[in-house]
Amino acid sequence: MIKDRFGREIDILRISVTQQCNLNCPYCHREGETNIEPVMSPAEIAKIVSSCAKAGIKKVKITGGEPLIRKDICEIIAQISHIPGIEDISMTTNGTMLKDTAQNLKKAGLKRINIGCDSYTSSILEKTAHKIKSGIIAAKDAGLDTIKLNMVVLKNVNESDIQNMIEFSKKSGAILQLIELIETKHNKQFFHDHYYPLKGIEKELASKADSIETRSMHNRKKYYLDGAVVEIVRPTRHEFCANCRTLRITSDGKIKPCLMRNDNLLDIVSGIRNGIKDNELNNQILRGIEKREPYVR
Ligand code: SAM
Numbered sequence: 001m002i003k004d005r006f007g008r009e010i011d012i013l014r015i016s017v018t019q020q021c022n023l024n025c026p027y028c029h030r031e032g033e034t035n036i037e038p039v040m041s042p043a044e045i046a047k048i049v050s051s052c053a054k055a056g057i058k059k060v061k062i063t064g065g066e067p068l069i070r071k072d073i074c075e076i077i078a079q080i081s082h083i084p085g086i087e088d089i090s091m092t093t094n095g096t097m098l099k100d101t102a103q104n105l106k107k108a109g110l111k112r113i114n115i116g117c118d119s120y121t122s123s124i125l126e127k128t129a130h131k132i133k134s135g136i137i138a139a140k141d142a143g144l145d146t147i148k149l150n151m152v153v154l155k156n157v158n159e160s161d162i163q164n165m166i167e168f169s170k171k172s173g174a175i176l177q178l179i180e181l182i183e184t185k186h187n188k189q190f191f192h193d194h195y196y197p198l199k200g201i202e203k204e205l206a207s208k209a210d211s212i213e214t215r216s217m218h219n220r221k222k223y224y225l226d227g228a229v230v231e232i233v234r235p236t237r238h239e240f241c242a243n244c245r246t247l248r249i250t251s252d253g254k255i256k257p258c259l260m261r262n263d264n265l266l267d268i269v270s271g272i273r274n275g276i277k278d279n280e281l282n283n284q285i286l287r288g289i290e291k292r293e294p295y296v297r
Contacts, residue, residue: 002056004292009245012217013049013057016251017076018065023094023128025118027152027187027194031063032259037252042072044272046079048249051281053085055289057247060089065251068097074108081109090114092150096128098135102142113139114177117149117165118158136172147174148231152181155196162201170228179233182259202232219243241294247285255288260295 001009016031018039040048049060060080067073080089090112091105098115105113117132139147149169153159162178169176180198183191202221206212209223215231219239223230234240248256253269256262266288271281 012059012246014061015249021066040253042076050083058087062091077108095132095135099138102138106142113144114148152179153196154194175229177231257292264291
């Protein structure tokens with residue numbers, strides 16, 4: 001397994017396949033991307049993943065924008081699934097188009113799915129709630145395992161829905177992932193108005209939990225309570241960056257060593273388009289890994 005300069009093992013690749021999205025969540029970090037540039041083809045994505053697999057990447061998370069906007073999303077997954085060394089492919093989606101695609105995604109090789117679900121009663125997702133709900137059912141029927149519901153907890157929007165969401169996730173057999181809002185250049189006012197620290201919730205869950213597990217990724221805690229499973233993602237904790245195992249690729253083919261930074265990107269797709277040799281591409285991936293450093297706020 002490859003480590004970066006800070007001794008962090010890198011085995012996860014988070015790859016954005018588009019910046020387009022059919023929702024317009026006012027807080028979205030857009031995976032730290034700002035430019036709308038042409039996206040990579042399935043073959044270009046597969047070439048990059050293949051090179052990352054040689055460096056030790058084992059898991060691929062597909063993100064966006066909204067990945068299901070791409071008509072060729074199943075082809076992207078199918079190509080990745082044939083790459084030696086890749087053991088797991090997952091996707092994060094807003095779930096609104098999942099109902100009609102879940103079966104084909106599974107057939108193509110998708111194993112797990114995260115569905116953005118900032119709660120059914122909050123105003124932001126009220127209009128799309130029914131689509132997301134049928135997407136969750138379709139994901140289950142297709143045999144996607146595991147299903148996680150991503151709930152970014154927002155003050156004065158959905159913080160009072162946490163208990164309902166725990167119940168809902170329990171009923172639907174999904175893991176609830178409570179996520180602390182990340183501040184970006186583009187959501188400063190929203191962050192100021194709606195940031196909700198999860199420290200208190202975490203304490204409460206710890207006192208109620210039947211058992212607690214710590215994941216190596218970000219040192220995240222997973223709480224098992226009365227049939228429900230709740231994971232807490234708190235990017236403000238020091239351990240978050242110290243235990244980050246993820247290399248990122250932008251939708252326009254650049255290595256992005258950190259979600260929060262855009263000053264250390266490394267363009268790799270241009271090399272592929274200019275016929276770069278495989279060993280040079282492998283070296284570029286290693287150079288990208290070398291650029292990783294824990295984010296200092
Ligand atoms: N459209 C897809 C989706 O909704 O999952 C993929 C892209 S979205 C950027 C990926 C995930 O990032 C979302 O599920 C949401 O939970 C999380 N997210 C977006 N903006 C965030 C923010 N400002 N702070 C914390 N998490 C955020």
